[in-house]
Amino acid sequence: MVKKFINIIETLGEWAGKIASWFILILIFSLVYEVASRHLFNKPTFWSYDISYMLGGSAAFLGMAWVMKNKQHIRVDLFYERLSERNQAILEICLTLALFFPLVLVGFTNSLDAAIASFLRQETAATGSWRPPIFPIRLVIPISLGLLFLQGVADTIRNIYQLLGRRI
Template sequence: MPSSYRSLGGWLYRRAENVLAAMLVAMFAAFLVQIVFRYMLNLPIGWANEISVVLWIWLVLWGAAFVVREEEEIRFDLFYAAARPRVRRIMFLVAALSLLALYTISFPAVLDYVMFMKVEKTAYLKIRMDWLFSIYIVFVIAIIARYLWLSWQAMFGKAPQEFDPIKAGSGV
């Protein structure tokens, strides 16, 4: 892969992390506002809770789509880690093709549902539900693209990396 693509990918990855961090800060600020209004001012407000919930949905799906790398995913990999590279490659391809099939088959119905939700709005901020759930469409497209790329690499490149418990960490 040319270094210009790699540097562009790194830049885009850092911007996705920045968006994720901004959503986390905004969610935490809304959470603090909610606590202050409810417990200090004895004036419960619903919009702060709604912002927290909306940002949580976006935070999880944005992070899963653009920030969390394949090796950082949580999984039960007792057999996968013990397998030889060729078997590990086959196991990965079976799992990846299953995910691709499920996401691809469900995509038209999900798209229809998200588009249908334009008739609903959130209770306090009146955010259209199709805008709120549009992140799921982005998530599905990103996951399909990721697993197509990873499947291509597994078929024609090197086998997926063996898990090394010595190098396990939080991704930092």
Template sequence: MEKFILLIDTVTAWVGKAFAWCIMIMAVGIGYEVFVRYIMRDPTSWAFDISYMMFGALFMMAGAYTLSRDGHVRGDVLYRLWKPKAQAIIEFVLYFLFFFPGVIALIIAGWDYAGESWSYNSGRGEVSVMSPANVPIFQFKSIIPIAGSLLFIQGIAQVCRCIMCIRTGEWPPHLEDVEEMELVMQHAHVYDLDDQGDQGSQGNQDGKGNMT
């Protein structure tokens, strides 16, 4: 079961990191728009569309990756006070009460939404009616059911993780590829204290290496 969990975590991590490049595309597009709008006095007709499409794609496709790293919002005020086994039992129940029904609804509605978008313009696909550039958007609407499917698969892995924790009393490990800034700062603080302690020890020694 642990190998299955790590496999799903690896797949969703790869997808999330791949779509993280949308940030670069969005930044370049916005930067270019600012330059041509305020310097060249010749704004584009497509930069706004690119920005919300890239952000939407990143937001949807990184959802499963965020779930695999426990990055979504939860009531930590109470949750962190419970023992791991109690946490796992609560999460197990909530996944079936709320998560899976919501994700299944997202997949079904997203599939219909994307299919309708592909059928526009005699099968050539929907374009944005809000954009003077008529940017095609049918391919981006197709992301909705795909993202929902990834969330569903990752949800299965999370349920397996809950089952393992209920059996053993400990949460199985995650793939360690990202650290929260709070942990990074804590580690940096510990290293600073260690360095200060080493310097203090050296300062208390005389020239012969004896402690003074």
């Protein structure tokens, strides 16, 4: 049952990571189009800047849970690698409970409030001439932090099992 729960969480993170990778591909194509349009035809686009930060920011946030699942995030390995697996698990549980969960929860609640307010005001981008709606990008942030929180739960469960001498 626990393994199935962890697999569901990690599958959600994998899908978010795949969506983020597609956003990067679309971002590359839109920037290539902008550069070609600007320099070859002297016709810059009016939408490129807004699309760039929306896609780039969304990709960065949506990729967080996938990065954490695959342990690709930055870590100070100087000390961590010298610890036994048991002590690594203890350190991760302590730091996750003391720092990770509180920070992610604060970020989640604040970003959710901002996304709801943005949606209710029908907020648009302040830059550019076409002023696209901004609430979709604001909604990506709490979704991404929610996925990151769930991945933290999965990792904590995995570390607790490791402390008990079992693997998931």
